Amino acid sequence: MKFVVCVxxxxxxxxxxxxxxxxxxxxxxxxxxxxxWDTFSLEAALALRESGEGEGGEVVAVTVGEQEAEEALxxxxxxxxxxxVRVWDESLQGADPLAVARVLAAVVERESPDLxxxxxxxxxxxxxxxxxxxAGYLDMARVAVVTALSYDAPSSTLTxxxxxxxxxxxxxxxxxxxxxxxxxxxxxxxxxxxxxxKQAREKPLVTYGLEDVGLDxxxxxxxxxxxxxxxxxxxxxxxxxLLDGSPAEVAARIVEIVQERMSG
Amino acid sequence: xxxxxxxxxxxxxxxxxREVSLELVSAARxxxxxxxGRVAVAVIDQQAERFANAVGADGVSExxxxxxxxxxxxxxxxxxxxxxxxxxxxxxxxLAGHTIDSLGFVPAVAARLGLGFAxxxxxxxxxxxxxxxxxxxxxxxxxxxxxxxxSCTLLTVRPGIFAAxxxxxxxAAARAVEIDLDGTARTEHVEFRDVAIGDxxxxxAEFLLSIGRGIxxxxxxxxxxxxxxxxxxxxxxxxxxxxxxxxxxxxxxGQSGKTVKPRVYLALGISGAVQHLAGMRSADTIIxxxxxxxAPIFGVAHFGAVADLFEVADELERALG
Ligand SMILES: Cc1cc2nc3c(=O)[nH]c(=O)nc-3n(C[C@H](O)[C@H](O)[C@H](O)COP(=O)(O)OP(=O)(O)OC[C@H]3O[C@@H](n4cnc5c(N)ncnc54)[C@H](O)[C@@H]3O)c2cc1C
Ligand SMILES: Nc1ncnc2c1ncn2[C@@H]1O[C@H](COP(=O)(O)O)[C@@H](O)[C@H]1O
Numbered sequence: 001m002k003f004v005v006c007v008x009x010x011x012x013x014x015x016x017x018x019x020x021x022x023x024x025x026x027x028x029x030x031x032x033x034x035x036x037w038d039t040f041s042l043e044a045a046l047a048l049r050e051s052g053e054g055e056g057g058e059v060v061a062v063t064v065g066e067q068e069a070e071e072a073l074x075x076x077x078x079x080x081x082x083x084x085v086r087v088w089d090e091s092l093q094g095a096d097p098l099a100v101a102r103v104l105a106a107v108v109e110r111e112s113p114d115l116x117x118x119x120x121x122x123x124x125x126x127x128x129x130x131x132x133x134x135a136g137y138l139d140m141a142r143v144a145v146v147t148a149l150s151y152d153a154p155s156s157t158l159t160x161x162x163x164x165x166x167x168x169x170x171x172x173x174x175x176x177x178x179x180x181x182x183x184x185x186x187x188x189x190x191x192x193x194x195x196x197x198k199q200a201r202e203k204p205l206v207t208y209g210l211e212d213v214g215l216d217x218x219x220x221x222x223x224x225x226x227x228x229x230x231x232x233x234x235x236x237x238x239x240x241x242l243l244d245g246s247p248a249e250v251a252a253r254i255v256e257i258v259q260e261r262m263s264g
Numbered sequence: 265x266x267x268x269x270x271x272x273x274x275x276x277x278x279x280x281x282r283e284v285s286l287e288l289v290s291a292a293r294x295x296x297x298x299x300x301g302r303v304a305v306a307v308i309d310q311q312a313e314r315f316a317n318a319v320g321a322d323g324v325s326e327x328x329x330x331x332x333x334x335x336x337x338x339x340x341x342x343x344x345x346x347x348x349x350x351x352x353x354x355x356x357x358x359l360a361g362h363t364i365d366s367l368g369f370v371p372a373v374a375a376r377l378g379l380g381f382a383x384x385x386x387x388x389x390x391x392x393x394x395x396x397x398x399x400x401x402x403x404x405x406x407x408x409x410x411x412x413x414x415s416c417t418l419l420t421v422r423p424g425i426f427a428a429x430x431x432x433x434x435x436a437a438a439r440a441v442e443i444d445l446d447g448t449a450r451t452e453h454v455e456f457r458d459v460a461i462g463d464x465x466x467x468x469a470e471f472l473l474s475i476g477r478g479i480x481x482x483x484x485x486x487x488x489x490x491x492x493x494x495x496x497x498x499x500x501x502x503x504x505x506x507x508x509x510x511x512x513x514x515x516x517x518g519q520s521g522k523t524v525k526p527r528v529y530l531a532l533g534i535s536g537a538v539q540h541l542a543g544m545r546s547a548d549t550i551i552x553x554x555x556x557x558x559a560p561i562f563g564v565a566h567f568g569a570v571a572d573l574f575e576v577a578d579e580l581e582r583a584l585g
Contacts, residue, residue, distance in 0.1 A: 132368060
């Protein structure tokens with residue numbers, strides 16, 4: 001079986017982040033890491049490949065991102081992915097989920113995998129949309145928010161748990177090829193050994209421009225669903241009443257508040 | 265409705281209309297005037313008519329019913345149904361809930377029809393065209409969006425932001441829209457299962473001490489169990505502690521866990537991700553302890569301490585003596 005795992009290098013803002021004039025975030029305050037959801041979806045692909053059924057399969061990690069996104073791909077290669085593909089073009093700066101999905105679709109079409117894995121969401125953009133938009137472009141069957149999966153080789157169907165709201169789960173069956181968006185907690189993502197981290201650099205990692213996957217900036221621009229006018233610091237309404245002072249003073253106030261609210 | 269107006273997609277599960285459907289009616293008010301005033305609500309269901317009256321809230325011009333061939337939600341059927349509705353009714357704005365069902369098909373509709381699109385929006389308005397606001401960098405910032413060059417824009421709206429319009433408060437007529445959906449299903453329903461059954465019912469607790477990833481390690485859990493007991497609180501958790509297998513599902517607060525409304529919710533080391541807030545934002549009193557002054561939890565807390573949770577926990581133990 002062949003698997004494509006779509007992964008994203010996500011940005012988190014540290015505690016003292018500042019907005020730049022013109023709306024962006026000062027990159028000095030940004031930390032990068034492999035999206036948490038994608039660690040679970042990579043593990044799902046690796047585990048399926050290692051199980052009898054997927055044996056001998058190939059796992060390809062794909063990202064749409066700048067140079068620093070190679071860190072995410074190296075992390076995937078170190079954990080066991082066989083190859084990695086990065087696509088980038090300056091016009092993709094700040095791309096929305098539809099534009100990203102359009103680019104991913106061009107890569108996935110070329111790879112023609114049995115299974116595509118995405119995370120449910122990325123922790124920075126939190127759109128929860130890229131995977132399902134990708135399935136839309138590919139006209140591929142899909143299940144979103146998967147918390148368990150098992151594969152039946154004879155029928156080439158997957159039985160998956162689709163997590164709903166409030167502790168409810170729906171069990172559904174889906175045939176291959178298919179795309180799944182994977183939820184946290186579905187498995188225990190492995191760590192890479194130091195040796196594997198070193199060896200990751202030897203594995204194939206290719207970088208494509210848009211024309212290499214048969215696209216151009218115009219086509220991707222048309223696909224984009226939204227344009228960001230500006231970034232703002234949220235208004236926090238009245239905001240929390242701050243409890244300051246030493247930990248002992250904070251604790252004393254908390255005890256007071258709890259006693260007052262619980263006795264009323 | 266034809267050419268223009270707002271199309272709302274209602275949502276039902278297991279024969280019950282979901283609250284977000286009526287919240288969308290309130291959201292539609294923000295943009296209805298800008299797009300010519302018409303607001304239609306569409307229901308896709310095997311017996312769609314059964315919800316026609318309820319979704320016809322004050323402010324709704326028309327209810328559209330689409331009969332689904334499947335008993336339950338099926339992502340590919342819903343995708344085709346929504347595509348059909350948009351192609352026929354030609355709305356300028358489509359609103360759906362940012363819900364789990366939507367995650368499985370709404371972005372695919374936007375992709376295939378080349379629509380304007382944004383997910384999990386928290387505000388919509390009209391300024392010569394639709395505008396929307398959504399979180400950025402995990403809700404630490406807001407982004408303001410527009411949709412240049414798009415004749416139709418599809419938005420998924422965060423649940424719990426708009427007040428629900430009263431069900432059945434309007435007098436809109438219902439119209440059946442025929443869309444051929446036979447053979448469009450690509451998944452097969454097996455069963456529903458409840459995974460959050462457990463020893464405690466945190467929804468009944470009056471005082472929850474809730475811990476998140478800030479507690480760092482499984483070995484620290486007994487310490488908070490002890491603190492909860494001393495304090496007369498019930499221990500609840502954010503999702504990562506359940507994902508890691510440290511605590512059972514039944515203790516999880518949030519969208520995929522339990523919705524709680526205790527008198528006091530004391531959150532230690534919880535950032536306040538939208539799916540967590542969905543389960544606790546209506547607690548009477550929320551107290552949050554977090555080292556990050558920008559943590560979104562402070563946006564809903566009544567009392568907040570920017571402090572180390574372990575130090576505060578130690579002092580709480582001492583104060584409770
Ligand atoms: C479909 C879906 C459903 C979901 N459902 C749920 C749900 O039901 N419930 C839920 O909780 N999540 C849910 N999530 C996950 C959610 O998106 C977040 O990932 C999760 O809530 C984060 O948990 P957290 O706040 O404990 O962890 P983090 O976001 O990692 O936050 C940890 C916090 O601890 C603080 N901290 C660290 N050390 C200390 C210290 N020493 N003292 C004080 N503070 C400290 C940090 O500043 C940080 O703010 C869902 C996600 C999806 C996609
Ligand atoms: N730039 C990207 N490159 C590759 N995959 C991505 C990218 N952005 C999002 N994804 C995939 O889409 C999922 C959901 O992200 P999002 O739609 O941004 O919430 C992620 O977990 C990834 O699997």
